[in-house]
Amino acid sequence: AQRVTQPEKLLSVFKGAPVELKCNYSYSGSPELFWYVQYSRQRLQLLLRHISRESIKGFTADLNKGETSFHLKKPFAQEEDSAMYYCALMKGSTLGRLYFGRGTQLTVWP
Amino acid sequence: DTGVTQSPTHLIKTRGQQVTLRCSPISGHKSVSWYQQVLGQGPQFIFQYYEKEERGRGNFPDRFSARQFPNYSSELNVNALLLGDSALYLCASSWTNQGSYEQYFGPGTRLTVT
Numbered sequence: 001a002q003r004v005t006q007p008e009k010l011l012s013v014f015k016g017a018p019v020e021l022k023c024n025y026s027y028s029g030s031p032e033l034f035w036y037v038q039y040s041r042q043r044l045q046l047l048l049r050h051i052s053r054e055s056i057k058g059f060t061a062d063l064n065k066g067e068t069s070f071h072l073k074k075p076f077a078q079e080e081d082s083a084m085y086y087c088a089l090m091k092g093s094t095l096g097r098l099y100f101g102r103g104t105q106l107t108v109w110p
Numbered sequence: 111d112t113g114v115t116q117s118p119t120h121l122i123k124t125r126g127q128q129v130t131l132r133c134s135p136i137s138g139h140k141s142v143s144w145y146q147q148v149l150g151q152g153p154q155f156i157f158q159y160y161e162k163e164e165r166g167r168g169n170f171p172d173r174f175s176a177r178q179f180p181n182y183s184s185e186l187n188v189n190a191l192l193l194g195d196s197a198l199y200l201c202a203s204s205w206t207n208q209g210s211y212e213q214y215f216g217p218g219t220r221l222t223v224t
Contacts, residue, residue, distance in 0.1 A: 004152075043113075043114075043217045044153070046212055096158045097143065097168075098155065098213060100152030103151075
């Protein structure tokens with residue numbers, strides 16, 4: 001079975017500080033990992049995926065298969081980064097099905 | 111393009127009743143997935159449909175059913191509603207073709223069972 005764990009339900013940082021949202025997963029195969037974000041009063045949207053290896057809005061995430069982690073990082077947080085962030089896993093054998101963590105509410109204070 | 115649309119936005123039902131939720135995918139998308147999001151939790155996979163066929167089902171009772179129409183829109187039906195079915199129901203669409211499976215979510219339908 002697969003599981004996605006986001007240990008922090010809430011995370012607060014000040015503007016300009018580094019931020020790291022943790023995500024750990026358990027799955028015996030080779031998963032696809034994603035970060036989804038939901039800004040206030042907006043729908044859930046894809047932030048980034050590990051296979052793209054790109055930076056979106058200053059965020060990066062590296063898949064660490066040894067530690068089974070996919071932490072989301074940004075060196076300098078901005079107030080507009082305040083949102084709910086979900087880590088999600090997709091198994092290669094079942095494309096289209098996402099397994100989500102419970103989410104981390106990030107608040108960036110001015 | 112308006113993105114994925116869902117209707118209704120909100121609804122309130124009584125225990126034991128039946129409910130139908132509707133989803134229209136982005137034009138050109140052939141796959142629709144349904145998720146249930148209980149307050150304080152991440153979305154949980156219910157169903158996936160692709161080309162009008164069920165391609166996957168999550169760990170939900172048989173009271174939950176769905177279908178996809180020739181225009182790729184979809185309906186989620188829940189029978190014999192329980193209080194625990196109160197949740198935000200999300201629909202997501204994707205192209206699902208050789209890895210183009212990025213899912214685009216709708217705004218959700220908020221179901222309250224009293």
